[in-house]
Structures are given as C-alpha cells and as structure tokens.
Amino acid sequence: KSFIALELKFINDSMIVSMEDGRQISVPLEWFPKLRDASIDQLKNYRLIGGGEGIHWESLDEDLLVENLFI
DSSP states (O other): OOOOEEEEEEETTEEEEEETTSOEEEEEGGGOHHHHTSOHHHHHOOEEEGGGTEEEETTTTEEEEGGGGGO
16 A cells, blocks of 8 residues: 655645545544644745655654554
8 A cells, every 4th residue: 555645735624635536534633643643834844855755854853654644
C-alpha cells in the first residue's frame, strides 16, 4: 500500500489527511502536542515532503511520516 498524502484539512480538533488512493484518515491533534497547541494559521502552514510521504511544519519544527498515521 502506498501512503502518499495529497492534502490536509483541520476540522475541530482533528487533522483530515486526503490520500492519493482516495482514502481519507482523521487523526486527533491530541496525539501531536505541537500540533494540538498550534494556531490554525500555523497548522495550515505545512508542506508535503518526500513526494507526499511526509508532512513538515517548519514554524512548529514538526515532521510526520504519513504511514505512521495508519498504525
């Protein structure tokens, strides 16, 4: 299975990740203290890295591997 993210949305206290294969996964921001404590502007200031295999927030010094969201 490929774990390539295309887009992120933030709704309430969750991050919704849209995947290349059409799946969407919702994960609670509570799992990631830096994201949980960030402003919505900081959350939206991400970039996909590694062709969508990772997500990077420079201002928060946070990186997530998309595959790990499914474990």
